[in-house]
Amino acid sequence: MIFEVFRQERKGQPFQHAGTVTAPDERFAEIYAREQYGRRQESVALWLVPREAVSQISEFPDEFEMKYRRVDGYSIKARLREAREKAGTLETAPGAEE
Amino acid sequence: MSERTDLLLAIADDELVLGWRNSEWTGIAPFLEEDVAFSSIAQNEIGHARALYELAAAELGTTADELAFDRKPEEYRCAPLVELRRLEWARTIARHWLYETADEIRLETLMASADPALAGLAAKMDREEAYHRMHAEMWVDRLLGTEEGRMRLHEAVDELWPYALGVLDDALRPELVRRAAERLGRDLPDVEPVPRGVHEAELADLWEEMTMVRRSAPSGAQW
Numbered sequence: 001m002i003f004e005v006f007r008q009e010r011k012g013q014p015f016q017h018a019g020t021v022t023a024p025d026e027r028f029a030e031i032y033a034r035e036q037y038g039r040r041q042e043s044v045a046l047w048l049v050p051r052e053a054v055s056q057i058s059e060f061p062d063e064f065e066m067k068y069r070r071v072d073g074y075s076i077k078a079r080l081r082e083a084r085e086k087a088g089t090l091e092t093a094p095g096a097e098e
Numbered sequence: 099m100s101e102r103t104d105l106l107l108a109i110a111d112d113e114l115v116l117g118w119r120n121s122e123w124t125g126i127a128p129f130l131e132e133d134v135a136f137s138s139i140a141q142n143e144i145g146h147a148r149a150l151y152e153l154a155a156a157e158l159g160t161t162a163d164e165l166a167f168d169r170k171p172e173e174y175r176c177a178p179l180v181e182l183r184r185l186e187w188a189r190t191i192a193r194h195w196l197y198e199t200a201d202e203i204r205l206e207t208l209m210a211s212a213d214p215a216l217a218g219l220a221a222k223m224d225r226e227e228a229y230h231r232m233h234a235e236m237w238v239d240r241l242l243g244t245e246e247g248r249m250r251l252h253e254a255v256d257e258l259w260p261y262a263l264g265v266l267d268d269a270l271r272p273e274l275v276r277r278a279a280e281r282l283g284r285d286l287p288d289v290e291p292v293p294r295g296v297h298e299a300e301l302a303d304l305w306e307e308m309t310m311v312r313r314s315a316p317s318g319a320q321w
Contacts, residue, residue, distance in 0.1 A: 021131050022129070022130070022131055023131055024240065027236045028131075028236060028240075031135055031229070031232060031233050031236060032131040032132070032134070032135050034229065035134050035135040035138040035139075036131065036134050036135075039138050
């Protein structure tokens with residue numbers, strides 16, 4: 001069995017994917033994960049998740065390129081330039097030499 | 099030498115030599131995860147040895163390194179069980195489990211000791227040994243789970259049993275007999291223990307390798 005291992009470095013922090021362990025069952029996996037991801041005191045807690053328990057989705061159609069829904073939807077750079085030109089501060093703005 | 103240092107050295111030598119033997123699997127254990135885990139357990143044992151040597155060294159006015167590496171092979175007090183070189187997995191697991199079972203009994207008495215330094219160190223060691231025992235027990239269950247595994251484990255345990263009996267003194271030995279029989283669900287061979295104090299031929303080779311680097315440097319070298 002393959003287990004995905006998530007590691008918490010300090011209390012309160014999010015668990016982050018650390019790697020995997022391959023083991024015959026959960027009991028072996030716990031011992032192996034402890035040694036591989038915890039023996040140097042690099043973790044305060046580990047999550048072990050059997051790989052088959054992970055649901056993966058990977059299709060995200062965007063047929064109409066609805067950019068405005070993306071977090072990086074608008075390029076602020078062009079609009080900023082425009083605004084600075086209008087205000088006459090283009091030359092003194094940070095990154096003006098570019 | 100006091101009874102206390104005698105005891106400390108016996109346990110320290112057990113842990114050092116077993117740690118060394120177990121580390122012989124590093125790089126060639128049955129699979130990668132086991133390689134990492136078993137090597138880590140071996141390192142823990144050597145860490146325990148160091149702490150025990152330090153306690154003994156304070157009493158003897160020497161250092162842990164001198165106790166670990168500057169004695170002659172015949173001066174070591176380890177039980178012959180840990181000296182055996184058995185690079186075969188069923189025997190390695192059988193020895194690991196037998197040793198951990200015996201060691202647990204020994205630690206229980208040390209933790210109850212009136213000597214605070216000894217009792218404290220035993221408790222610290224026991225917190226790590228708990229995971230060694232989990233590792234040994236899961237392997238025993240795994241081997242008992244199939245016909246071939248069961249056969250190989252029983253064969254290995256029977257071969258090592260007289261050596262396992264030699265880890266503990268007369269007072270603690272019956273408890274090992276009881277726990278091993280209960281765990282395996284059968285009686286173990288009624289044999290004489292291979293006692294501490296005699297050494298297996300393999301110890302000399304291990305000592306050569308273990309002390310080689312230290313002997314190669316002039317005495318008083320700083321590491």
